[in-house]
Amino acid sequence: MDLQALSVTLxxxxxxxxxxxxxxxxxxxxIVSTRSRLRAPVEAITTLPILLPPTVLGxxxxxxxxxxxxxxxxxxxxxGHPLAFTFTGLVVGSIIYSLPFAVQPIVAGFSSIDTTFIxxxxxxxxxxxxxxxxxxxxxxxxxxxxxxxxCFTHTVGEFGVVLMVGGDIPGATRTLSIxxxxxxxxxxxxxxxxTALLLVLISITSLIILYAWRGAYFGAHHE
Amino acid sequence: MNSAPILQAAIEYRRAGFTLNAxxxxxxxxxxxxGASGAGKTTLLRILxxxxxxxxxxxxxxxxxxxxxxxxxxxxxxxxxxxxxxxQAALFPHLTATENIGFGLNQWKRATREARTEELLNLFEIxxxxxxxxxxLSGGERQRxxxxxxxxxxxxxxxxxxxxxxxxxxxxxxxxxxxxxxxVPVLFxxxxxxxxxxxxxxxxxxEDGHIAAQGPTRTILARxxxxxxxxxxx
Numbered sequence: 001m002d003l004q005a006l007s008v009t010l011x012x013x014x015x016x017x018x019x020x021x022x023x024x025x026x027x028x029x030x031i032v033s034t035r036s037r038l039r040a041p042v043e044a045i046t047t048l049p050i051l052l053p054p055t056v057l058g059x060x061x062x063x064x065x066x067x068x069x070x071x072x073x074x075x076x077x078x079x080g081h082p083l084a085f086t087f088t089g090l091v092v093g094s095i096i097y098s099l100p101f102a103v104q105p106i107v108a109g110f111s112s113i114d115t116t117f118i119x120x121x122x123x124x125x126x127x128x129x130x131x132x133x134x135x136x137x138x139x140x141x142x143x144x145x146x147x148x149x150x151c152f153t154h155t156v157g158e159f160g161v162v163l164m165v166g167g168d169i170p171g172a173t174r175t176l177s178i179x180x181x182x183x184x185x186x187x188x189x190x191x192x193x194x195t196a197l198l199l200v201l202i203s204i205t206s207l208i209i210l211y212a213w214r215g216a217y218f219g220a221h222h223e
Numbered sequence: 224m225n226s227a228p229i230l231q232a233a234i235e236y237r238r239a240g241f242t243l244n245a246x247x248x249x250x251x252x253x254x255x256x257x258g259a260s261g262a263g264k265t266t267l268l269r270i271l272x273x274x275x276x277x278x279x280x281x282x283x284x285x286x287x288x289x290x291x292x293x294x295x296x297x298x299x300x301x302x303x304x305x306x307x308x309x310x311q312a313a314l315f316p317h318l319t320a321t322e323n324i325g326f327g328l329n330q331w332k333r334a335t336r337e338a339r340t341e342e343l344l345n346l347f348e349i350x351x352x353x354x355x356x357x358x359x360l361s362g363g364e365r366q367r368x369x370x371x372x373x374x375x376x377x378x379x380x381x382x383x384x385x386x387x388x389x390x391x392x393x394x395x396x397x398x399x400x401x402x403x404x405x406x407v408p409v410l411f412x413x414x415x416x417x418x419x420x421x422x423x424x425x426x427x428x429x430e431d432g433h434i435a436a437q438g439p440t441r442t443i444l445a446r447x448x449x450x451x452x453x454x455x456x457x
Contacts, residue, residue: 119274120313124327124376127299134326138317 002195004171005179008087012175013155016094017102020151021144023095024102029132031103032110034047046103049096061093065165085167090175093165094155101150109143110136142213153206157199226250230380233282234270236263243267243277243432244308249380249410253403253424256412257447263432264412268382271410272307273300275376284379306373306381306407308421310388312365314357320344320368321353327376329401343371346401362389374405383411387418 031043049057065083066072075083083089115134121131137144160178166173168182176195183192230249236242256264269275272283272291276297282290284304290297314323324343328336344350347367357365359430364384373381381402387395399422402409413419419440420425426440436443 114313116309116311116313117315119300120307120315121326122300123272123274123305123307124372125330126326130329135315 002174002176002179002191005176005195006198008173009156009175009177012087012090012094015091016098017148017151018153019091019095020098020102021128021148024106024147025097025137025144028103028106029128029136031107041135043107046079047100050100054097054158054160055164058093058161060164061089061096061161065092084165085169085173087166087172090162090166090173093161094158095163097158098154099153101154102122105143105147105150106140109140109146113139113141114177118135118172118190127184139208145213149206149210153203154200181196228283229285230271230410231283232280234267234277234282236266236275236277236280237269241266241432243270245429245432245434247427247434247437249408249425250408251425252408253422254408254410255419255422255424255426256410256429257414257416257419257426257444258429259414262356262429264414264429265384266308267429268384268410268412270369271380272305272382273298273303274307278389284325287379304379306376306378308366308381308383308386309367310385312357312366312369312386314360314368316357319354319356320349320360320371323357323368324371324375325370339375340371343375345368346404347371347398363391365396368391370398370402374407378407381407381409383409385412385414388415416444416451420448 027042027046031039062084063069064071065075067076067082070083072084083092117135117139118131121135124133126134156175157177158175159181162173162175162178166175166178168174168178174182176199180192180195180199182194183189228248228250229252232248233246235244241263243266244266245263256267258264264277270277270280271289277290277292279292280290281292282288287298287304288296288304289305290320314320315326318326321340321344325340327337329338331339332408344353348371348430349364349367352364352368354358357368360368366389369386387398390398395418411418411422411424424440425438426436426443428436428443
């Protein structure tokens with residue numbers, strides 16, 4: 001078992017999930033409450049990573065983060081090295097790649113809340129921030145939990161974006177999925193099998209938790 | 224007697240084939256907004272509360288201008304000093320009765336907030352329900368908590384959208400008596416002639432989005448009462 005790859009994978013999934021929740025919650029709140037014409041393009045852009053091949057996304061990220069763009073040059077100027085082929089670059093790629101898995105469940109959760117509660121909060125003087133904090137978030141804990149679980153699991157299993165943006169640097173950017181690829185290339189099928197089994201276990205456990213939550217939710221609401 | 228107006232409103236609202244055109248002044252502490260389903264009662268209340276924007280309008284509550292579309296001036300719902308209770312009490316399901324009542328008081332000092340919540344729990348005789356969440360309350364208990372919640376920030380007008388439909392007659396009478404004790408002016412929507420008649424206040428008769436009449440309940444709704452009695456006598 002490549003413990004270094006396991007450590008990189010778990011760190012990447014945890015950091016990506018945390019950052020995505022911080023980004024996705026206000027973004028989802030904006031999507032469900034706005035009447036702006038920007039809503040459709042913003043929703044389309046946040047959903048795009050589901051449809052795009054990971055290599056396409058990885059390629060554009062590689063270009064964007066490299067010295068060919070002003071963003072990439074600014075990063076190099078600030079830190080002295082490019083963002084690509086680093087753990088931080090991997091986090092940036094994972095955030096974009098898993099964004100729909102964070103935004104969609106939270107948008108669905110917020111949308112399912114009876115608007116009467118939001119109107120009642122506004123009548124009682126609540127600001128938009130308080131409506132989010134005191135009404136939307138407490139009534140969407142399952143959706144937010146589901147989003148966190150999906151982001152974590154999706155990040156654990158990603159391959160294309162990781163390979164394009166992060167390469168294959170042991171201890172820095174080599175994740176479990178890259179380790180499997182390397183093990184197969186080396187004809188180390190037994191090792192690849194153990195690593196693959198671990199990924200299957202992580203994914204199936206996440207899905208069992210997700211469906212158990214959903215079952216508990218529907219059970220509680222049909223008593 | 225011609226007392227000072229509590230509320231003055233002139234509203235026009237057009238949406239999908241429906242037009243609400245209402246100009247009225249509230250002077251009585253209790254006014255029943257009476258009309259058939261679809262007459263525009265709920266829309267009118269939502270416009271007064273600031274939850275629906277009219278096409279044009281001018282609304283004044285006491286000395287406060289709530290809306291003046293000619294000057295593009297509108298106060299948000301939370302600044303209008305209007306309480307609103309719906310037919311289905313909109314209590315926050317994750318909060319206890321006490322937390323629901325205190326929701327609109329978060330800017331108040333803790334001691335004042337607790338005292339006000341306590342006062343309303345006592346008024347509506349729901350002290351024993353203080354720690355319960357809405358799903359643990361009956362329909363009548365929920366409505367009493369909702370009334371306490373709406374009254375907590377000391378509104379200058381209370382809008383009630385058929386909030387007593389689920390209550391039995393004695394509970395309804397008891398709740399109305401408690402509301403009268405608060406001295407807050409009430410605009411009470413009903414399509415029940417019995418309710419409107421018993422409350423014996425001013426009435427506004429709304430028909431197809433227009434105010435057909437306004438005045439003392441027993442004058443304004445006399446024709447409807449005669450029709451009902453004739454139907455019952457058949």
